[in-house]
Amino acid sequence: NSSSTRARIGIPTYDPLYRTEYHTTTRLTVTQPLLRNFGFDANLAEVRLQRSAVLSARHETRSTIEQVTAQLMAALLENEFALENIRVKEQSIQLAQSLLNENQRRVNEGMMSPIDVTQAQVRVAEAREELLVARSFYLSRQNTLRELTGHDFSFGEPELQVGSTEGLLTSPETDRTLLARQLIEFSPIYQAALELVQAENVRLAYAKDQGYPQVDLQASVGVNGLSDGPGSSYRDFSNRSEPDWSVGVVVSVPLERKVSRARVSEAQRRKQQALYNVKRTELQLMVALDNAVREVQTAQERVALVADSVRLAQEALRAEERRLASGLTTSYNVLNQQRELSMARTRGLAAEVDVNKALVQLLLVQGRLTDALGLLVNLD
Numbered sequence: 076n077s078s079s080t081r082a083r084i085g086i087p088t089y090d091p092l093y094r095t096e097y098h099t100t101t102r103l104t105v106t107q108p109l110l111r112n113f114g115f116d117a118n119l120a121e122v123r124l125q126r127s128a129v130l131s132a133r134h135e136t137r138s139t140i141e142q143v144t145a146q147l148m149a150a151l152l153e154n155e156f157a158l159e160n161i162r163v164k165e166q167s168i169q170l171a172q173s174l175l176n177e178n179q180r181r182v183n184e185g186m187m188s189p190i191d192v193t194q195a196q197v198r199v200a201e202a203r204e205e206l207l208v209a210r211s212f213y214l215s216r217q218n219t220l221r222e223l224t225g226h227d228f229s230f231g232e233p234e235l236q237v238g239s240t241e242g243l244l245t246s247p248e249t250d251r252t253l254l255a256r257q258l259i260e261f262s263p264i265y266q267a268a269l270e271l272v273q274a275e276n277v278r279l280a281y282a283k284d285q286g287y288p289q290v291d292l293q294a295s296v297g298v299n300g301l302s303d304g305p306g307s308s309y310r311d312f313s314n315r316s317e318p319d320w321s322v323g324v325v326v327s328v329p330l331e332r333k334v335s336r337a338r339v340s341e342a343q344r345r346k347q348q349a350l351y352n353v354k355r356t357e358l359q360l361m362v363a364l365d366n367a368v369r370e371v372q373t374a375q376e377r378v379a380l381v382a383d384s385v386r387l388a389q390e391a392l393r394a395e396e397r398r399l400a401s402g403l404t405t406s407y408n409v410l411n412q413q414r415e416l417s418m419a420r421t422r423g424l425a426a427e428v429d430v431n432k433a434l435v436q437l438l439l440v441q442g443r444l445t446d447a448l449g450l451l452v453n454l455d
Contacts, residue, residue, distance in 0.1 A: 099308040102297025102319075109324075110290040120281040127274040133454045134267035138442070140452055141263065143223070145439045148448075149432055150219040151240050156428045157213035160421055164206035167417040171198040171410070178406050191406040198410040205417065243448055244434050249368060254441065258360055262442035268349075268356040275346040282342040286335035289327035296320040360440060367437035374430040381423040388416040 112118060175195035181187035220235050221228060248254060259265060298318045300311035329335075392412040398404040438444040445452050 096301060096303055097305050097308040099300040099305070099311070100297055102295055104293065104295040106325075107292045107294075108290070109292055111284060111287040112289075113284075116277075116280055117284040120277050123277045124274055127270055127277065131267050131270045131274075134263040134270060136454055137452060138263040138267070141439055141442060141444050144444050144448070144450065145435050147220075147223045148240070148243075148435045148444075150216060150223055151237060152428045152431050152435075154213070154216040154220060154235075154237055155240060156424050157209065157216050159424050160209045161206065161213060163417060163420045163424065164202060164209045167413065168199065168202040168206060170413050170416075171195065171202045174406060174409060174413070175199055187406070194407050194410055198413065201414070202417070240431065244431055244438075245447075249372065251365065251368060254364055254368065254437075255361060257443065258364055258441045259357075261446070262360055262440070264442070265353075265356055265360060266442075268353045272346065272349045272353055275342065275349045279339070279342040279346050282335070282338045286332060286339055288329075289325070291325045291327075292322075293325055294320070294322045363440045364437070367433065367440050370433040371430065371437055374426060374433045377426040378423075378430055381419065381426045385416070385419045385423045388412065388419040392416050 108117075175192065175198075178187055178191045178195045182189055182192050217235055220237065221232070296318050297320075298315055300308040300315075302308040302311050392409070392415075395404055395409045395412045399406060399409050435444065438447050
């Protein structure tokens with residue numbers, strides 16, 4: 076018959092006992108860790124590490140800004156020195172030229188030998204050479220300023236008109252204890268080292284947490300539906316009088332804890348290394364602070380001493396000029412005094428610059444240079 080024929084050729088027959096059914100489940104499951112991954116410390120560890128990384132980056136950026144500001148201040152101070160030194164050398168040329176003219180007049184009158192004119196000419200040439208070197212130094216400082224403040228460079232650019240730095244830097248505090256407290260509070264290098272310790276604390280706490288057994292409290296609630304179609308299986312939810320629920324504790328204990336112990340040991344060593352780095356950074360900064368204070372004090376003493384040498388050189392030059400007019404000395408001695416005065420004035424300018432540069436270095440070590448200059452640094 077037809078039925079047996081269909082079975083023999085492998086065509087399935089319809090049997091109402093095995094019709095298609097759809098089972099639908101909607102369930103809410105809540106898992107609360109009780110040991111490992113319990114609390115905010117473990118779950119927010121990555122967030123805190125990223126926050127620490129952001130803070131470290133800000134400290135490093137601020138340190139870089141402080142260093143660039145110090146370089147710019149040094150260039151500005153040297154630029155001012157170069158300008159003043161050019162004026163000193165121009166005055167030196169005027170003095171030498173004036174003596175040369177006077178010697179030439181006296182030679183013409185038979186009151187002086189030609190060797191005095193030659194000596195004066197040598198001094199004029201020396202003074203002009205000094206002026207040439209001074210101008211070269213000034214132009215190099217101009218290029219340094221362009222490098223620190225410009226975006227591109229073109230040959231033959233006009234000179235940069237730079238304002239005076241007078242009044243920007245005040246007389247420093249010399250109490251090393253107070254300066255050390257300010258350093259601990261403001262130094263971005265020290266703050267970055269401390270932030271590294273905080274990050275290692277987070278890693279260590281997380282490593283210890285991950286070594287605990289996994290003990291989770293799980294609770295679930297849901298409803299089931301059964302029907303011959305997808306839509307009708309969802310509508311079957313209303314036929315249930317109560318939802319299905321379950322509560323239990325899931326415990327997972329690793330057979331070996333070598334990996335977790337190794338991670339804890341690594342985190343402990345990393346934290347110890349970070350603490351050593353803080354101590355080393357503190358020591359380096361304190362040594363740099365002490366050196367900077369000493370440089371400021373030494374430079375201030377040099378300013379007073381060089382000021383005396385300039386005053387004495389001026390008096391010696393005037394005395395030699397009076398003696399020359401009276402015929403009691405030679406123009407050679409006057410030329411030497413002119414040379415000494417020029418060198419003393421240059422040393423005086425350099426000493427004043429060294430005071431300000433030492434103060435810049437002191438503020439840089441403390442991390443307070445931009446604040447002292449009134450610069451607003453926004454790192455947000």
